[in-house]
Amino acid sequence: MSDEKQQVSRRQFLNYTLTGVGGFMAAGLLISPIRMAIDPVLKESSAGDMANVGLSVDDITAEPQRIDWTIDQVDGWYESEVNRAAWVYRNENDEIVAFSPVCKHLGCVVSWEGSDQHPNEYFCPCHDGRYYKDGTNVPGTPPLAPLDEYEQEVRDGMLFLGEPKPRGEA
Amino acid sequence: MKWRKADLQTYFQSKEYIDSIVVPLVPFGIANDEESEKAAIQAEMITLLSHELEKELTGRMLLAPHYSYLKSIDKQTEVARLNRWSAEMKEQPFKHIFHLTFDPSWKKHEQELESTLLWIPAVQTGELNSKEMHKTVREQVAQMVELIRAYW
Ligand code: FES
Numbered sequence: 001m002s003d004e005k006q007q008v009s010r011r012q013f014l015n016y017t018l019t020g021v022g023g024f025m026a027a028g029l030l031i032s033p034i035r036m037a038i039d040p041v042l043k044e045s046s047a048g049d050m051a052n053v054g055l056s057v058d059d060i061t062a063e064p065q066r067i068d069w070t071i072d073q074v075d076g077w078y079e080s081e082v083n084r085a086a087w088v089y090r091n092e093n094d095e096i097v098a099f100s101p102v103c104k105h106l107g108c109v110v111s112w113e114g115s116d117q118h119p120n121e122y123f124c125p126c127h128d129g130r131y132y133k134d135g136t137n138v139p140g141t142p143p144l145a146p147l148d149e150y151e152q153e154v155r156d157g158m159l160f161l162g163e164p165k166p167r168g169e170a
Numbered sequence: 171m172k173w174r175k176a177d178l179q180t181y182f183q184s185k186e187y188i189d190s191i192v193v194p195l196v197p198f199g200i201a202n203d204e205e206s207e208k209a210a211i212q213a214e215m216i217t218l219l220s221h222e223l224e225k226e227l228t229g230r231m232l233l234a235p236h237y238s239y240l241k242s243i244d245k246q247t248e249v250a251r252l253n254r255w256s257a258e259m260k261e262q263p264f265k266h267i268f269h270l271t272f273d274p275s276w277k278k279h280e281q282e283l284e285s286t287l288l289w290i291p292a293v294q295t296g297e298l299n300s301k302e303m304h305k306t307v308r309e310q311v312a313q314m315v316e317l318i319r320a321y322w
Pocket of ligand 1: 103104105107108124125126127129130142229230
């Protein structure tokens, strides 16, 4: 008899605790964006940092080439390695340009000359989005903005890239 | 797009552009140590591959959660269940339903499936984070992208 009583109260107790935890989790979910904004420890560690992408500036030509590198990123619960990619080339003014390969339509990955029918352009395989060599979106294709451009820096002859930044409306 | 709230909101707004859904098929079984280990590795690999694939084609495909099944259950039952899933997805409408798996036993039932089976031969079991593995994964993803584009 008393055993049963105890069991019931134990169940109640556990239920109670669970509800408590649930409440705590909901609160956590609500709070987290604010905490992210004010707590520097929780911020993306890579923000503002430039990463050495392992490409010597001497190897950058007029032909866009794809480079891949990884950065450490704190993403909510996990700290993880995140893959990044860029298309890098030298424009007619001899300036180095690094584009993010993320399509401005719905985010697929574009490739330089990714379609045989459209030479000298970036091509998005998802809905045939296209961009000229300077990153400007080809009118009449789904993307409505040019490709984002990476912040960049050259240190000791090596290319360093930061965050991709929008270039504004074309 | 992934199966998460933020992505779904984009999906709802852009349904006409997202006409494909990818469902990883992942066997489960804990009866036999060796088999379980194999199943677990495959699950890890398919998670990795499907996420990389999703990254490439995010604007046109939705990556569904893993579809899990017991290895010991007869495939006929699973084919029927899977086709129910496909029927629901087609109503969305998803024009292309891809089932991604390492499990060769689906191959025999390919004809009965109301979807496209993308069977990938299991890769050698190396360290998931090694340089070679990265290369292998990248190559496999590139091939999967090509294959899916062939259906578009
Ligand atoms: S995502 Fe690139 S064209 Fe639609």
